[in-house]
Amino acid sequence: MYPTGRTSQDAPEKEVKKKRIKAKVGLAERPQVVEIEVPEQELPVWDLDSKLAVVGKRVPRIEGAEKVTGQAKYALDYVSKDLPGLLYGKTLRSPYPHARVEKIDASKARELPGVKAVLLFDKGEGFDPGKILDVMTEDAVSQPKGRVVIFEGEEVAAVAAESESIAEEAIRQIEVKYRRLPHVVDHEEAVKPGAPIVHRGMKDNLRRVDPQVRGDIDQGFKQAEVTIERTLRVPVLLHNSPECHVAVAKWEGPKLTVWASTQGVNGFRDELSKTFRIPPSDVRVITDHMGGGFGSKFGMQAYGAIAAALAKKAGAPVKLGYDRHEENLAAGNRPNATMWIKLGAKKDGTLTALHCRSFGTAGVGWDATVTPMMGIVYKCPNLRLEDTDVCTHAGQGMPFRAPGFPQGSFAIESAMDELAAELKMDPLALRRKNFVDQPLQALDKIYDLGAEKIGWSRRAEMGPETSSAVKRGIGMGTAVWPNYCGPPAHCRVTINSDGSAEAAMAVQDIGTGTRTLMAMVTAEELGLPVEAVKVTMGDTGLELIAPDSGGSVTALSITPAVRAAAAAAKAELFKRVAPALKAKPEDLVFENGKIFAPANPRKSLTWQQATARLGATPVSGRGERLPNVEPYAGIPLWGAQFAEVEVDTETGLVRVLRIVAVHEAGRALNPAMFESQVNGGVMMGVGYALLERRTMDQMEGRVVNPNLEDYKILSSFELPEIETVIVEPITPMNNIGGKGLGEPPTVPTAAAVANAVAQALGVRIYELPLSPDRVLETLEARKEA
Amino acid sequence: MKEFMLFNPTSLDEAVELLGTDSSRAQLLAGGMDLLGRLKKRIDSPERVINLKSIPGLADIRDSQEGLSVGALVKLTELAEDSAVNAKYRALAQAAESVGSVQIRNAGTMGGNLCQKPRCWYYRHADFLCLQKGGTICYAQGGENRYHAILGGGPCFFAHPSDLAPAFIALDAQARIVGPKGQRSVAVEDLYRLPIIQLNGGLALEPGEILAEVRVPAPKANSRSTYLKFKEKPSFDFSLAGVAASVVMEGGKVSAARLALSGVSPVPWRPLDAEKILTGSPLNDATARQVADAIVEESVPLLHNRYKIPLTRTIVRRALLSLA
Numbered sequence A: 001m002y003p004t005g006r007t008s009q010d011a012p013e014k015e016v017k018k019k020r021i022k023a024k025v026g027l028a029e030r031p032q033v034v035e036i037e038v039p040e041q042e043l044p045v046w047d048l049d050s051k052l053a054v055v056g057k058r059v060p061r062i063e064g065a066e067k068v069t070g071q072a073k074y075a076l077d078y079v080s081k082d083l084p085g086l087l088y089g090k091t092l093r094s095p096y097p098h099a100r101v102e103k104i105d106a107s108k109a110r111e112l113p114g115v116k117a118v119l120l121f122d123k124g125e126g127f128d129p130g131k132i133l134d135v136m137t138e139d140a141v142s143q144p145k146g147r148v149v150i151f152e153g154e155e156v157a158a159v160a161a162e163s164e165s166i167a168e169e170a171i172r173q174i175e176v177k178y179r180r181l182p183h184v185v186d187h188e189e190a191v192k193p194g195a196p197i198v199h200r201g202m203k204d205n206l207r208r209v210d211p212q213v214r215g216d217i218d219q220g221f222k223q224a225e226v227t228i229e230r231t232l233r234v235p236v237l238l239h240n241s242p243e244c245h246v247a248v249a250k251w252e253g254p255k256l257t258v259w260a261s262t263q264g265v266n267g268f269r270d271e272l273s274k275t276f277r278i279p280p281s282d283v284r285v286i287t288d289h290m291g292g293g294f295g296s297k298f299g300m301q302a303y304g305a306i307a308a309a310l311a312k313k314a315g316a317p318v319k320l321g322y323d324r325h326e327e328n329l330a331a332g333n334r335p336n337a338t339m340w341i342k343l344g345a346k347k348d349g350t351l352t353a354l355h356c357r358s359f360g361t362a363g364v365g366w367d368a369t370v371t372p373m374m375g376i377v378y379k380c381p382n383l384r385l386e387d388t389d390v391c392t393h394a395g396q397g398m399p400f401r402a403p404g405f406p407q408g409s410f411a412i413e414s415a416m417d418e419l420a421a422e423l424k425m426d427p428l429a430l431r432r433k434n435f436v437d438q439p440l441q442a443l444d445k446i447y448d449l450g451a452e453k454i455g456w457s458r459r460a461e462m463g464p465e466t467s468s469a470v471k472r473g474i475g476m477g478t479a480v481w482p483n484y485c486g487p488p489a490h491c492r493v494t495i496n497s498d499g500s501a502e503a504a505m506a507v508q509d510i511g512t513g514t515r516t517l518m519a520m521v522t523a524e525e526l527g528l529p530v531e532a533v534k535v536t537m538g539d540t541g542l543e544l545i546a547p548d549s550g551g552s553v554t555a556l557s558i559t560p561a562v563r564a565a566a567a568a569a570k571a572e573l574f575k576r577v578a579p580a581l582k583a584k585p586e587d588l589v590f591e592n593g594k595i596f597a598p599a600n601p602r603k604s605l606t607w608q609q610a611t612a613r614l615g616a617t618p619v620s621g622r623g624e625r626l627p628n629v630e631p632y633a634g635i636p637l638w639g640a641q642f643a644e645v646e647v648d649t650e651t652g653l654v655r656v657l658r659i660v661a662v663h664e665a666g667r668a669l670n671p672a673m674f675e676s677q678v679n680g681g682v683m684m685g686v687g688y689a690l691l692e693r694r695t696m697d698q699m700e701g702r703v704v705n706p707n708l709e710d711y712k713i714l715s716s717f718e719l720p721e722i723e724t725v726i727v728e729p730i731t732p733m734n735n736i737g738g739k740g741l742g743e744p745p746t747v748p749t750a751a752a753v754a755n756a757v758a759q760a761l762g763v764r765i766y767e768l769p770l771s772p773d774r775v776l777e778t779l780e781a782r783k784e785a
Numbered sequence B: 001m002k003e004f005m006l007f008n009p010t011s012l013d014e015a016v017e018l019l020g021t022d023s024s025r026a027q028l029l030a031g032g033m034d035l036l037g038r039l040k041k042r043i044d045s046p047e048r049v050i051n052l053k054s055i056p057g058l059a060d061i062r063d064s065q066e067g068l069s070v071g072a073l074v075k076l077t078e079l080a081e082d083s084a085v086n087a088k089y090r091a092l093a094q095a096a097e098s099v100g101s102v103q104i105r106n107a108g109t110m111g112g113n114l115c116q117k118p119r120c121w122y123y124r125h126a127d128f129l130c131l132q133k134g135g136t137i138c139y140a141q142g143g144e145n146r147y148h149a150i151l152g153g154g155p156c157f158f159a160h161p162s163d164l165a166p167a168f169i170a171l172d173a174q175a176r177i178v179g180p181k182g183q184r185s186v187a188v189e190d191l192y193r194l195p196i197i198q199l200n201g202g203l204a205l206e207p208g209e210i211l212a213e214v215r216v217p218a219p220k221a222n223s224r225s226t227y228l229k230f231k232e233k234p235s236f237d238f239s240l241a242g243v244a245a246s247v248v249m250e251g252g253k254v255s256a257a258r259l260a261l262s263g264v265s266p267v268p269w270r271p272l273d274a275e276k277i278l279t280g281s282p283l284n285d286a287t288a289r290q291v292a293d294a295i296v297e298e299s300v301p302l303l304h305n306r307y308k309i310p311l312t313r314t315i316v317r318r319a320l321l322s323l324a
């Protein structure tokens, strides 16, 4: 997901004084000293010469014990014991993909004992959560005018009741009269003339995104000595976060508090404020722990709006969540795509032209773009990248870990391998030939390490020619994701009289370890052990705004601010103890457990002695994320993955044996957490490659597998051996020296697996997933040919 | 799920009485792995749920010289781990082991496994009122049918999900059934009827009947059996094609054979012609291929499940060769 969370509190640009500093950056084995210009208050970069005690170590999650012992509280865990009078909400959803709502009668539901609020959404085409106050009615019976539902699972009404089962029963008691209208759920059908139109007022279902153009594509193909042209397809994927969408809303007079499973408390708060027409300061959104979002949990969405509206109506707190079925209809998805791609190259492999035309569907939503990845992954002077969104009568697409990139990766990496075959060139050599060279970039080393660890040379013995029915192959793909981290982020660090410290920030920990990173950076800057730092986070009430978590932005948007806050708090502490040490605060240091002025080392205080002097007035400091240092911010996050697979040609079963995942994120803040990100990304990527696909019945326009039985995700047994290799080119982009890592590990996985499968079989499957039906059908077709 | 009354009978007779003969009003509960999903999705909304687990004596595995007796409430895990079953009725142990996940096997019972309803995704989706649920059309036939039947389909095309049924059929097992009209014994094979004959989720139990026990005759000398199942997701999945095979060997040739398949037909599929080819032949690759070809010969694939033909061929061939 691209960064959001630029909120109403953003300060206007102010004139800043700059200074020039030096930093020793890049890879340890080829360091470079660079001079950069930074705001005057910026700290020196933690560079190759910095000796760090905590950052860079395998520090376990500070909330780990709380989580594994079941004490960590998720929004889903709230019950009436926590919030007296808590009611349970439930949403009534359209069973049809396209219909006019002619009548809604909730009189029976309203009379059920235990039902406390009923809302009918009886206006508009589609349900817009931001307009909930305008589209809802509290009448028991409504004869809506013009209310049209445009996908299966769209919100039609909602209730709040004393128990979940009453709420469920009440929903069933609401009678809705629908008149069905023609629908289209397949994007390849929806582009045809005469297809039913999804959004009224549009002349067709298409929205062409402005093409990305570089050089002259015709010229590029003229220069080419070899061209290849292919069409590839990827399916719609469902996020299936462990914790479904859920929010608990509580009003106290005009003030609203929401406990939400969200990737962005700030974005959620701002949308609630707009929707319910109350100032942001009257809204508080809290996310203490959350069970994954992967892009599907930005903003208030229907769950937030409906929870708050029901709570207001009922005059009591309301918890509203989606069950797995609802989640898989209405909580977002990764759009599919049909991608036509054409590559042109010289005989030596130099790319001369890249043309891609892709169309895909984000259902009733927008943004099925897949080509941005292709524009940055390899060097190509002439390109033309064209994306078209196709609307269909299906749940709206949402960002899904590295939006558009895994799709684009499958297309271009498949095409690159086929181009390599055409050129009789090694596929990796073709990548090296066209690799994008940037300052402080380590892609060459990434390729070297990956090839070495997977045993790239063993490829020669693999492929279809072996006598066994089980074939092996090795393939690879390049990972890339733009750097989006940056301001704003604000942190406060407090040092208490007992020697402990507290880091506070509104930012949420979506399961990636943000909380631990805040503690680690605070501990590092203060010179304390991690255990001495407490973290308060996930609460807009802190007023310390931070980005929503997506797009690999969180860690390196916030940690520079955390470090600055810790440094400021330490400076405050020194101010307080300087008189006792008869020194100037700026001369003091904290080293080897003592605070002293190097000029007079005999006069010192231990940390405990110093903080004890604070008494009842702890010190605190604020830190702010300063702008990125250019041109380094323009360098993406790079990596590469290498896959080894085994394909049973008689059953069609693909097994991924091994993935070597080589990634860089600038400084690796915590190698254990680095590996976690890679493991998760690879797991999702292998699922994309082998199993996952939303399947819709065309005739009825419904999802037939909105569950975890028929929508198959990888289990730990199907996980390949994952070897994570960390490459660490320190960047001077911020005071920490790091970039981000959330998205890249899932970008090339499916492509690498597909390339390995193509090598194993000697024939390529142009559509994901590479499931037994596809493999067998492809092999049968080859037999017949 | 809709509220219901839960009954805990202590005898089969009492259970039969509580069950009555209207399945829309009362349903049996064993491990609940199948039933609970249907109740939650309101595929079924009975008024009464009759818990079989309160009845003593239905959870035993007994092996004797005459054969094996498996009580309806025997857990799949127990079946998979039982030493006598593993030693003498290998297909059954392998079939039990292949079901779902550890958790499903710890809760799921033998009786529930044989009596489970279709896993067809249209059947399990509350908003599709298909033939099997009293509607007028089969959505799968012209719709999304990659997991559906290639043999014996029509007018309903679900693929029978039970792994135990083919194993029992290959082992020539008999089911003991109690019902309003008393007790009867029937071949496990005859517990199922093709949808062309009857639409009852494939099951041929009469209204109000309860499966009490399955009896497997003792294996003949020189016999062996196996169950091989192919899963799209190897750790945990229903059968895309599976076969149970039981053969008696005599002088290097197969003297008797029984085969039954899962995942390819609305019933556990017994390929009689293929059994004939197998009988009297040596167990080698050529025979295995012939048998496999004979099984898929009559298959009628739908739009998205043609791949099940080569898949079934492979599974049958490999299962037979594993017995050689």
Ligand SMILES: Cc1cc2nc3c(=O)[nH]c(=O)nc-3n(C[C@H](O)[C@H](O)[C@H](O)COP(=O)(O)OP(=O)(O)OC[C@H]3O[C@@H](n4cnc5c(N)ncnc54)[C@H](O)[C@@H]3O)c2cc1C
Pocket: A709, B027, B028, B029, B030, B031, B032, B033, B034, B035, B036, B037, B052, B072, B076, B098, B099, B100, B101, B104, B107, B108, B109, B110, B111, B112, B113, B114, B115, B116, B117, B161, B162, B163, B164, B209, B210, B211, B212, B237, B238, B239
């Ligand atoms: C995720 C998942 C995966 C699964 N995977 C597999 C698989 O791979 N292979 C497979 O074969 N099955 C699978 N199953 C299906 C099934 O749940 C199990 O096979 C299990 O054995 C069912 O037994 P149970 O005791 O839990 O049945 P229940 O749910 O208790 O009962 C199933 C049905 O049979 C009826 N019934 C139960 N006992 C009797 C009886 N004695 N007489 C008459 N009727 C009875 C019930 O009324 C109900 O309709 C899976 C289920 C789930 C949820």
Ligand code: SF4
Pocket: B118, B120, B121, B122, B123, B130, B131, B132, B133, B137, B138, B139, B140, B141, B155, B156, B157, B158
């Ligand atoms: S295959 Fe059978 S269960 Fe499935 S939709 Fe058709 S009739 Fe219903």
